[in-house]
Every structure is written in structure tokens, then in C-alpha cells.
Amino acid sequence: MARGDKKKLEIVRGPVPTMLDVANLAGVSTMTVSRALRDGSSIAPQTRDRIRKAVDQLGYVLDQSAGSLSSKRTGFIAALIPSINNSNFADTARGLTDALEGSGLQLLLGYTDYSVEKEEVLIESMLKRRPEAMVVTGGAHTLRGRKLLENAGIPIVETWDLPRKPIQHVVGFSNADASSALVKHLFEQGHRKIAFIGGTTNRDTRGADRRAGYEASIRKLGLKESRVISFGTPPITMKQGGEAIVRLLEQWPDVEAAICVSDLSAFGALMECHRRGWKVPKRIAIAGFGDFEIAATCFPAITTVGVNCADIGFKAGKLLLQAIEGERLDRPVPQETILIDYKVIPREST
């Protein structure tokens, strides 16, 4: 009776059982337990059942940290994204998760807050977990961050951009080109006085690339003046988009169209126009970037550049799985660059 009590207490808050406890209870060696708990290969069915029963009885859960130390496989994939609150990057993370599903690999997520310094810190702390591969956003890193990635000895994928000098693999697209395509579209629709609304700094490199693409195509199309409103720290919010469009129309009342650095700011701009009774696209055409759900749903629906964000993550994930497999077989896969499609999606706002 007293013994029974003690036992119960132990289950609730006692020491966590180890594989040895399971092995003893099942009357086998730990090695057999280890095998049974993973592939179940080379295990007599009845032994496996006995082990399972012991596992259930003890409430045993495998300790992977111990396992990875021995097997040299942590089962971690590290991924760094600028922000979890941006649905584009959340979609990429989701795509990654989906790609990894069933592979037994765990995603370790980190948020850089659009800062390369924070990224460097994160790279190091991720590397301490010995991930089997790493996904980073963009091609801009600190010197040390880059070196850490290069020396990590694991597959690396840079996403969302096309870095001039990639570390290894790349899954992305040219934000500048995508932005240019949007300018061209507006130009073909007859707009000549086209403006760009974005954040105040270049911290968000993809935003900066989009602005650069805008500037480049303004020049190429022979349009005289570039009209850029910089407002708010990137990533700029919906509300800031609204304030920015007001400024834009104050500064250049003759402006005909505005490209916003993202759909969120475009939406904010659009709603502010509504509020003030400025007709869109009659008074001013508005375009965004990213094809967020909101752009398709709102009225008028927002013209945007569609990028398959989840696909970036998914393709990066699949590429990593291949690369990891390659490393294991000592047959490293060659450096690969996967281009992600984007396309201008004309809607009601332009």
C-alpha cells in the first residue's frame, strides 16, 4: 500500500524515466529499445510490443538531445525571417513547415526584425543547436554573419532575394525587376506621373530593392520625375500608408498613380482615399506588392505583384532535404538557384 503510493507519486513528479528503465521493464537492452522506438526494423514483433507496453506504462518519451549527440543528427532546420507578423514571411515559414512535414525535421524559427545585427546574433545562437541546414531571408548579412554561415558546414539557402554573391543555394526573385514590371504595367495603362511610397530606411532590403527597381524603370521609360514618399520605419503599417498618400498628394497634386512597397501600406492608402472621398483609381491609382489576401478582398481590389511566398519556403525546404541527403551520402549537391515566379495582377485599383 505504502509502496503503491510511492509509485504513484513517482509517476507524477518523480525522475523522468530513461531508456534504461524501459529496457529493464521490457527485459531487453537499451539498444533494442532504441531500435524499436525508431524504425522498428529488425525487431521481432512480440519484442516490439513488449517494449511499447513498457513505454506506455512508464510514460517514457525519447530524449532527442541525447540521441543527436550520439547520432550527430539533431533533426533541426534553422530558419531566420524578418518578422513573424508579416503574412508574407509567415507564409514562407508555413511553406517550409509543409516541406519538412514527415521528414522528422523540426523548424527552429528566429526573427531578425529586419536587422542584420540581430541576424548575426541569431545565426550564432542557432548554430549552437547544430541545425542540419539553415534558411535565411535575403542576401544581406554582416561580415561575421556571412562567415559563420560559410563555415557552418551545412547546407544554406538564401531566400526572397537574388544575392549578387550567394553563399550557397538561393530560392528567390528579383524584387527590383518585379517592381519594374509593375511600373511598366502602370505605364501601359497610360499613367505617366507615377510615385513610390516606402519606408524611410533601407533596413528592409527587399523594400529598398523595390524602390530601386521603380527608380530604374522611371528612368528607362523616359519619365522625367521620380516621386518618392518615404514615411515610417520599415515595415510600414497600413496606417502609415494612409498618411503617406496624403503627403504624396500634397507634395505632387498632379500625381496619377502610386506604387506602395507592400499591399498593407497600399490598403492603408486606399482606405484613406475612401475616407477623404478621393476616388480610386480615378483620382489616383494605387498598387501594392505581395498579393496579400487583403488586396484581393478589399474594394476596390488592389493591383499588386503576386509572389508565391509559401512556395519560396516550400522549395527551400525541399532543396534542403535534398542537400542534407547529399551531405549524408558524401555526395554534396551542386549550388542551386531556384527562381520564383512573380506576376503583376491587375485589379480594380488601377
Next chain:
Amino acid sequence: MARGDKKKLEIVRGPVPTMLDVANLAGVSTMTVSRALRDGSSIAPQTRDRIRKAVDQLGYVLDQSAGSLSSKRTGFIAALIPSINNSNFADTARGLTDALEGSGLQLLLGYTDYSVEKEEVLIESMLKRRPEAMVVTGGAHTLRGRKLLENAGIPIVETWDLPRKPIQHVVGFSNADASSALVKHLFEQGHRKIAFIGGTTNRDTRGADRRAGYEASIRKLGLKESRVISFGTPPITMKQGGEAIVRLLEQWPDVEAAICVSDLSAFGALMECHRRGWKVPKRIAIAGFGDFEIAATCFPAITTVGVNCADIGFKAGKLLLQAIEGERLDRPVPQETILIDYKVIPREST
């Protein structure tokens, strides 16, 4: 010269250096390196510098899996949220991350997809990593999932709901009460024929609670009829919100106000009304839930229930830090329930 080449090669793709390599290079024992790399306490400054130099030279990065095996501290916090694509939960994750900042703890995120079965799988796979604490969303779990949590021997926090029978700690609010408050608000504004728009199943337990709160207060206020449109698998999208409101007005043309299960569906409904020329709130008032950025920005701005999602995460994180500290000192903190404020935010849409 040849030696130099070899050395360089080794740095690029050679075996990853261990603490022993650092120790040898610095002429000390691994224990000294270990100490230098963590607190730096009880280390002669010159020794520490020597070690730092060796670390830099070798590009050494600490292996935490090995460390945690020995120290029995993994530095992981596991968190399960329904979806990363929902900004409410993303905010909670962000709050958690913020709370953990500087503590050296790593967030291990998992997505349950609003499914308790997936949650159970995730709980187990998280537990394999031996997290020092765990955050889950809601109080609904499978039997085995709950047992796993109870027996894990670590602090557990359930968030976003007020479970009837909590496992340990809780940081949340009553979704039913919050929903009731919104009904009451509409009632006070003079609305009598109030409808609810939500998903088709109860998979999203918070959504189900909101509906239950709606039903309860309809009865309490003595309103004759409850009008519920169930449309789409939760979480329902903006677009589905739009389709739902059309159905609502077909089925009950006399309806005066609609509460949507979230701001996203409310926004979709609102935009569909725009598109069809139905004036909001004149023809129909629309309210949402969650105070997403979109609700404040769009025109007309959406009446909603504001919940500080990031604060849920932040408070859960801080509570966990305390609890972990308590466990370490063998002085477990008592079970705690932290209530999160919510409030009805009246805006232009009602």
C-alpha cells in the same frame, strides 16, 4: 606553405572543432573553456582572452545539445499555436519571444492547424526535445495529449481560453464573455435582429466559444431568434466572410447587425457589402473580433473586441520564466490564472 593550404581547407570543410580543440589551442582544460564561454566568472582575464582568441581562430561554436545533456537544461520553451498565418497568434508568439529575450531561452514553435490530434503529435515531438516549459493554445486536448502534458514534469501554460479544468497555469480570457459583451453593445445601440457568422465546425474552440457566448446573450436579452450562418472550415477567410454575409441577408433579410467570428471575416463581409452597394452600418451593422490592424484601418472602421494578443504571449512567457526559476530552486510556484483584458471597441461599422 602546403601546411597553410591544408589548414585553410580544414577551416572551410573540415571536421567541426570541439571544445577540446579550443582548450588545446589555448593551453587550458575544456572545463576552463566551458566557464569562459558562459559566465566568464572565475576566469583570469588573460586566460579568457587567450580562449576567446582560440575560439575566433577556430571558428568554434558551442554545441548546446551536448551541454544540455550534461547540465539537464536544454534552454527550450515549446509553444503550440493553431496557425502562424493568423496575426493574432503570430502576435502571441511575438509576445512570447519578447518575454524570453535575454533569458537565453529558445522558442520551439509548432502549428496545430486547429486540430487536437495534430496537437497531440506535436506535444510528443516537442517533449522529445525536453523543453523546460510549454505553452499551448486553449484548454481542449486529446486525452493522451493532456496526460503527456501533466506528466511532463515541467511548467505548462494554457492560453487564450479559460479552461474549466486547467492543467496548471492559465493566461487567457473567456471568449464567450467577450462575445456576449459585443452582443450587449449592439443591443444598446438599438439593434435587435443580431446575427452571428462563423465557421462550420467546432474545431476552432475559441470560435465555438464566441458563438456560444452569442447564443447565450441572445437568450438572456430576451431576443426571440438567434441567426447563425455557418460557412467554411475555420478559420474562415475574408472571402468566406463576404459570401457568408450574402447568405445571411438572403436567409434573414430583416437582419440588422452581424457579428463575425473574427475581424478578417468581418472585413470580407464589409467589402462585399461595399461592392454590392449595401451601406454599412445603415443597411447592416458589422462587427468583428480580435482588433486586427485591418479593423482599425479600413473604411468604415470595424467595431470589434480588442484583445491584447501579444500580451497573452508576453505574460505567459514571464510566468514561465518565474515557474522555471521556481522549479530550479525546488520551490514550485503555485498554479496561477492570469486574466487578460478585452474590450469592445466601437467604430464606424455599427
Next chain:
DNA sequence: ATCGTATTTGTTAGCGATAACAAAATTCAA
């Protein structure tokens, strides 16, 4: 029955770090 092959299980060693204790070096006071 006997040997060879295939299947199942066990043994030993070690993954890379840290805890706990022990020893050496340094500091300081009288």
C-alpha cells in the same frame, strides 16, 4: 542432421559538454 544465411539481440565505446569535487596558484594579513 548440418551448415550457411538471415534475423534479432547484446556489448562496448563514445558523442561533446558540464557538475562536483580536488588541486594548484594567488592574494592577503599579521
Next chain:
DNA sequence: TTGAATTTTGTTATCGCTAACAAATACGAT
């Protein structure tokens, strides 16, 4: 200058698991 107190460093023994190899058992064919 000497011994005690303090600071700094080292030694040894795990942590819980899995790789690699070895042994035992089962199965089949002749």
C-alpha cells in the same frame, strides 16, 4: 614570511542515447 582564505584551473565521472561490431537465435536447403 607563513598560513589561511580566495581565486583560478584541472580531474573524473557522468548525462542518455546510438554507432559499430559481435553474438545468439531462427530459418532453410540440402
